[in-house]
Amino acid sequence: MKIDIHAVEALDRDDPLAGFKSRFDLPEGVTYLDGNSLGAALHASYAEIEKAAKREWGQDLIRSWNKAGWFALPLTLGDRVGRLIGAAPGQTAVTDHTSANVYKALHAALGLNTGRHVIVAEGGSFPTDLYMAEGVIATRPGTVMRLEGVDAPRIEDLIDETVAVVLVNHVNYKTGALRDMEALTRQAHAAGALVVWDLCHSAGALPVELDRCNVDFAVGCTYKYLNGGPGAPAFIYVAKRHQEKASQPLSGWWGHARPFGFERSYDGGAGILRFLSGTQPILSLRALSAALDLWDEVDMTAIRSKSIALTDLFIKLVEARCGAHGLKLVGPRDGTVRGSQVSFEHEGAYEIMQALIERGVIGDFRAPATIRFGFTPLYTSFTDVWNAVDVLHDVMETGAWRDSRHAVRSAVT
């Protein structure tokens, strides 16, 4: 079947999520396919930040810790994120950054699984997970790491009776490959290992079922698909069955059972509370809060359907219209094992992305030779996909990307 602009416009007319786009403040003349790096801004987030700043900070000052619910935010926002990742209430907190939460989760898992000293992870992981694992190992002499892609081709082959914890990304940040959470968790448990899932590239991108998959720990960020704002605090999930016995060394005042008792010794609070640490950035949390107001209305099944349709369409159009120019699909062709992003390899990847950005199509570049595009069903339309490929086609056909060779290299996760 030939796809043309009319067929694409028909997809938009039939899109049950199309109404959400107007809730976002998207720049004119831009096709934004980088919501998997920094999600777009909601109009409601602006209003929420202004209220938090002018009314709550400015006028109510210290009283807002109680009156405006500031103190409750990590857990109230946590439960709302929890709904999107298949976590019943009381297991998710929004706090700190993903890196710190990886550190807490690994320490907690190693503490629960005493006598084992192996962390299994992926050589192709988003690097900070590995860096934090190194930090954990530095404080737990004798602990070692085994890496997929280094010690064995598949992570499944690294899991045996010596493994304490498997740290794994649900969706690979570079290829978009989606892991089978249920199967891998089952395998780890069968070997007596615990699992920490990194959901940075799946939370808000597709349905996640932490409770159903019997996951032990999960972490993830809120500034990508969840649209929490630049650097908005991350989340951590700890399964209820582990909470009583779990501990983590970033044992700050906010995780204390009686934070206002000003006691001399630490006594970790009940449940997920003990995974909090220090004082959280309220203004940034409030931007996220407004985004979660929107997410409260969203059905993740609809998100997934549209995500697969968007990414399938993108691959099909790129291969049909730009196939002659050496762009090679990276990651799954089968939508059911793909996150909400698509990557292509090309020797001129960096220059191609520069040329696209100059023409208002924003994706990103990942070293050494990958261009990456994120598709966010809340505000990406099928027409956006068409337009992006149109520009890519033009850049490749005319060879215009070669003019971007001298652009300064820079990128951000």
Added chain:
Amino acid sequence: MKIDIHAVEALDRDDPLAGFKSRFDLPEGVTYLDGNSLGAALHASYAEIEKAAKREWGQDLIRSWNKAGWFALPLTLGDRVGRLIGAAPGQTAVTDHTSANVYKALHAALGLNTGRHVIVAEGGSFPTDLYMAEGVIATRPGTVMRLEGVDAPRIEDLIDETVAVVLVNHVNYKTGALRDMEALTRQAHAAGALVVWDLCHSAGALPVELDRCNVDFAVGCTYKYLNGGPGAPAFIYVAKRHQEKASQPLSGWWGHARPFGFERSYDGGAGILRFLSGTQPILSLRALSAALDLWDEVDMTAIRSKSIALTDLFIKLVEARCGAHGLKLVGPRDGTVRGSQVSFEHEGAYEIMQALIERGVIGDFRAPATIRFGFTPLYTSFTDVWNAVDVLHDVMETGAWRDSRHAVRSAVT
């Protein structure tokens, strides 16, 4: 000399810092003496947050990491905080919360001072410092803590050749007592120990001279005297001489020498960079940025003179006008060894503070029996001091505070 309202008004007329007050958005009818817990909002911070949200996040999206300098913020803001705490550039970063920074600093100090296993701290420390030290000890078996007030009356008596690091508050959060940074640091160094100073209650309250005092590490928050906004990220200082050899286990991507190289192994960046960890909350950092624009204009010597004058006046007026009601000064009577806060003990402390707050005078309560008042020279006037004591006098004389007995107990640091 009798002090009356006319004398107090004259002090305001002669105050060289008086002009700063209008830069703050202070609520009508409130005398705010809790800037040592949450600093007041600047009008400029509202504008800065709005710009960061609407223009940078909303319109420029991912490009703002470079274009708007987001990525540079921890170090650019760090150097500006550095000026206020006597730190030459390149030694201070604004990042994470104080609790996490205590954790990093203690680990780094213990790592530099190998073979020693004792942490000396204060039993009367703000508790999170002790809780984080417990977390460090949990990951470094064999490390022990000695506490002032438990193992000896004075911290000076706990420092010997077995001590790796002294963790100490510059100004006590409850009493306002100010430590002699130079002398204590010298004593610690003479015994071969390193020092971590917690500046939460001194940064922005008085001149701090980290470099001159040869301090090793320091941490502190930015949402009190520095007016960075609720939960704004904290800072960490690492003396240049230690940076090359120091390491800390929260080794996240932002502290990597090549954060966009997406390398598999951690390689800590040069200088203070390796004390960064994960992604920071940009909107909260930008509120702080606006406050630092004001601080760039401020001379800390003028801050200190006014601070001592404000606190001296407050003590004098309380004792003169409310002396019959059993309020007992806690902490130093000598202004030169006092931070910018004053506390009184009273068996009805909680109820007295409730009564004051109901009447628009906001200080805070610290368990079990302390009322605490912070004096922030940028926006507290001498007339504010007069008014606060006037209300306190009324509450005590009439016994009105007894009516607040049934108020719900709550407080926040």
